[in-house]
Amino acid sequence: MALERIEFTKEMKRTHKILLPNMLPIHIGLLSKVFNHHGFNTELLQNNGHNVVECGLKYVHNDTCYPALLVIGQFIDALQSGKYDVHKVALMITQTGGGCRASNYIHLLRKALEKAGFGFVPVISLNFSGMEKNSGFKLSLSFIRKAIACVAYGDLLMTLDNQTKPYETTKGESTALVNDWTTKIADELSKGKGVSFSAIKNNMQTIADDFDKLKINKVPRVKVGIVGEIYVKFSSLANNDLEQFLYEQGCEVMVPGLLGFIYYCIDNIIQDVNLYGGSGAKKKIAEMILNFALKYEKCINDVQNNTKNFIGYANYKTAKELSHDVIGIGCKMGEGWLLPAEMLELIHNGFENIICAQPFGCLPNHIAGKGMIRKIREKYPNANIVPIDYDPGATKVNQENRIKLMLAIAAEQMENKYDTADSQSSEEKILVNN
Ligand code: SF4
Structure with a gap:
């Protein structure tokens, strides 16, 4: 029998904390701050270790993909930790919308929650294809623009950090700069700044210049x-x-x-029409979105190529x-x-x-x-x-x-x-x- 879906209501937006699984700390950390600015109360989960795996194994069938087992295990481990008022908590999970099982993790999560005695906890689907809707969680255009900016800033910070960390002469400087810029960007985004393409370009150049000033030993x-x-x-x-x-x-x-994966998802819409036929209008829109989104990658490459120590890869x-x-x-x-x-x-x-x-x-x-x-x-x-x-x-x-x-x-x-x-x-x- 299908499980009843617990909707995340407008009321819950004020009363509930939304827990986010930890995949990409820089990107999702930024996104979490943007959510909070839009009136949500989110927290990026940090629990890890053997308990998470054990929880996953206990509540998810052991034939299930390992990522599903871990994400669900991390949620249930957090709910069982005693750290949260479980009646004031919601969970957020992505739904890719593709043909793979990742689109169905949300159903596995609900089943596992029911089994663990948390069937009353609402689960929010984060997707851009309108797969599941909740009255308390609606993605505005302003939010989507900020979310894309988070991905672009996150990719730049991650790439600069990767190219700096192994060579820094003072250990920890690169991580400190990432943290510093994550806070600054989150502040800007919360004030509605740093979202336009020109603002992103300026910010990215300043970020890259800051990393360029760190002392490195390029052995x-x-x-x-x-x-x-x-x-x-x-x-x-x-x-x-x-x-x-x-x-x-x-x-x-x-x-x-992460941008590459997003481009791939948009591109697949175009390729589906090319290979199997379908709506020409849908293809046109996807092409426009892809061409626009590719500008972020160009910007990341340009600012890095405009420094002495980094390469846009x-x-x-x-x-x-x-x-x-x-x-x-x-x-x-x-x-x-x-x-x-x-x-x-x-x-x-x-x-x-x-x-x-x-x-x-x-x-x-x-x-x-x-x-x-x-x-x-x-x-x-x-x-x-x-x-x-x-x-x-x-x-x-x-x-x-x-x-x-x-x-x-x-x-x-x-x-x-x-x-x-x-x-x-x-x-x-x-x-x-x-
Ligand atoms: S790509 Fe598909 S099969 Fe592989 S782990 Fe993800 S959902 Fe599972």
Whole structure:
């Protein structure tokens, strides 16, 4: 029997706290502040550890995708923690609207809440396709513009941080600057500023200039890209703090931003019409939105290329073109063709060492990720790609050992490159601490 949906009412907007799952701390942290400015009371969940996994395993079928298990586990663990008045709490979860199971996490969450005795807790769907509506939660145009700005600012801050952190001479400066700018941007957005395209451009240039002023020591480091299923790729809870581990190994890390995934989702609307027919008007609107949204990526690249220390790496159109050699554009379940496209883009940007983070139960990304590695290697023999599975039974030690093996090959390749170039002293070459 279908569960009754508890609506998030106008009244609840005043009385309830909305809990948000933690996937991308910078982006969702900013978004949370924008929500609060629009009269909501939101909190970004920080609970992690074994309890979250245990809760997920207890209340979600163990055949379910690992991201669903973790998001639901994190919610229920928070509700059981005693920290919240559970009768004054609502939960927010995204619904992608695509053909993949992510569109149905919300139903799994409701089922799990019922099982855990929290069936009365309202669940809000965050989606842009009108899938579920709540009288107390309506997305205004002003909010949508601010949300897109949060994604763009978040991508810039994340990229600058990634390019600074491994080289900073005073540890912690880059993180401090990210926190500082997150607060400043949230303040601006709450005053309705920093949203227009010109304001975003100005702010982004100031942010990039601030990062450019940090003292860095640009010694050669092994460059590692991270791709994979969107939640596992970004969430430290899901990938066992993968980025931190790589920093501790002395690497420079690059994680393709969230904008690319948004472009991919819009582009899929266009490709659906191209491949299977459908509304020409819908396609036209999607094309207009995509062309407009691509300006954010250009802005992020331009401001970085206008500094002395940074490079704008993201290029959605190039990545898409590169993918044509290995996968069809109709492959769009999960991250679909975007996954190999991001690997190819990383390789083109000098990140030949790649970790493909794959969750348990994720058939689409095993096909579009792991399944494409051989084809990519045939074209780029130096590509050093390792697929890592993330699931409740996988141990961190095993994952890290496999990554260390990949880093050992990366270090060797880097040494060979320097030997050929014969340009550096041997001590400076390898900074990977195996
Ligand atoms: S992409 Fe993979 S993990 Fe995400 S919903 Fe689809 S099957 Fe599950």
